[in-house]
Amino acid sequence: MEKKLKRDTLCVQAGWQPKNGEPRVLPIYQSTTFKYDNTEEMADLFDLKKEGYFYTRLQNPTNDAVASKIAALEGGVGAVLTSSGQAANFYAVFNICEAGDHVVASNEIYGGTYNLFGVTLKKLGIECTFVNPEASEEEISKAFRPNTKLLFGETISNPGCKVLDIEKFARIAHSHNVPLVIDNTFPTPINCRPFEWGADIVTHSTTKYMDGHATQVGGCVVDSGNFNWDEKYPGLTTPDESYHGLTYTKAFGKMAYITKLVAQLMRDLGSIPSPQNSFLLNLGLETLHLRMQRHCENAQKVAEFLSKDERVAWVHYSGLESDESHALAQKYLPNGSCGVLAFGLKGTRETAVRFMDSLKLVAIVTHVADARTCVLHPASHTHRQLSDEQLREAGVAPDLIRLSVGIEDVTDIIDDLKQALDNI
Numbered sequence: 001m002e003k004k005l006k007r008d009t010l011c012v013q014a015g016w017q018p019k020n021g022e023p024r025v026l027p028i029y030q031s032t033t034f035k036y037d038n039t040e041e042m043a044d045l046f047d048l049k050k051e052g053y054f055y056t057r058l059q060n061p062t063n064d065a066v067a068s069k070i071a072a073l074e075g076g077v078g079a080v081l082t083s084s085g086q087a088a089n090f091y092a093v094f095n096i097c098e099a100g101d102h103v104v105a106s107n108e109i110y111g112g113t114y115n116l117f118g119v120t121l122k123k124l125g126i127e128c129t130f131v132n133p134e135a136s137e138e139e140i141s142k143a144f145r146p147n148t149k150l151l152f153g154e155t156i157s158n159p160g161c162k163v164l165d166i167e168k169f170a171r172i173a174h175s176h177n178v179p180l181v182i183d184n185t186f187p188t189p190i191n192c193r194p195f196e197w198g199a200d201i202v203t204h205s206t207t208k209y210m211d212g213h214a215t216q217v218g219g220c221v222v223d224s225g226n227f228n229w230d231e232k233y234p235g236l237t238t239p240d241e242s243y244h245g246l247t248y249t250k251a252f253g254k255m256a257y258i259t260k261l262v263a264q265l266m267r268d269l270g271s272i273p274s275p276q277n278s279f280l281l282n283l284g285l286e287t288l289h290l291r292m293q294r295h296c297e298n299a300q301k302v303a304e305f306l307s308k309d310e311r312v313a314w315v316h317y318s319g320l321e322s323d324e325s326h327a328l329a330q331k332y333l334p335n336g337s338c339g340v341l342a343f344g345l346k347g348t349r350e351t352a353v354r355f356m357d358s359l360k361l362v363a364i365v366t367h368v369a370d371a372r373t374c375v376l377h378p379a380s381h382t383h384r385q386l387s388d389e390q391l392r393e394a395g396v397a398p399d400l401i402r403l404s405v406g407i408e409d410v411t412d413i414i415d416d417l418k419q420a421l422d423n424i
Ligand SMILES: *Cc1c(COP(=O)(O)O)cnc(C)c1O
Pocket: 084, 085, 086, 087, 110, 112, 113, 154, 158, 183, 185, 186, 204, 205, 206, 207, 208, 217, 218, 219
């Protein structure tokens, strides 16, 4: 039923379909556990023979309803919510990689993910080679090894605001028989559905636009169901001893990847969201389509204003015709990208600090992509653990200011920027 409805309708209605007499609004099942009448019923659940709820670390009705809404929005076969975007990216990788494996990732990605791949996964024995996403297919292909298990990129990079050529990345991944994993946090499925361009797995930090109000930290992993898992992925295609020799691809078909992620990773690592948080996320999703439109309209006007101001050195927003990502944005993001833009001021690092400290309506916060306009200087905040060289590699100029344009009246936002510029 859900597949036939339009995306805006899915935002409002997908996921929770109450039966006769049930609550109209998605209930918060704030319960760790679920009751059964006899032992056998419970045993069948543990053996994955039957579907049902028994412990919230594995599955919870509130969490599942929201996950299935996101799966419907992305056009996937299934999804799992996680307790953060970081957990989502970790699980997406760890579900198909183990010690001795290798991944290839774009270097235009979120600082936290860069660190996860470059430092923490390495400690688990999984190596990562970072590539420049603008390099040629031949060049990027050179990073692949026989033990490479996936290719990773962000649709719109945080904080560089560059648009990824998803089809190119999908071609490269598939020519090496590995899946393409895309972090689609910034455009959300309202503005881009990476599965339509060949991506196999999509991840989200739902903390951002999906929630939209900065009330919960959360993440999501969605599977397209399209990737053909072969012997290169023994975790999916050979018997799992911790589940009585069950083989995920045989037992669950297109749901193999998602089922394994829940049955193994959630069971053993347990990064689940609280049902209360999933309820808040669902409220955000109900207006996602309306908010994204307004974020894009406002950001376009702010980008145009900044690009015309002589005190501004440069602006990255793919909606600007002069932007290096404009052509890719027209292909992948025809209805708009998101509300986030990056810019630099003429002058020194202190100029950026003076500008930011002069803002009144626009707040300095370590956040991005919510209803309230906010601003951040990655070199001194989110990316401070990276060296200057790593900063440049991750596409973050030391003068880069990340502006997340909210859904206020845009004239108030521009007025605040103007008075702060007058102050530098
Ligand atoms: C914020 C963010 C993350 C991390 O998500 P958290 O919810 O903060 O853990 C990952 N990827 C992108 C693109 C992000 O913007």
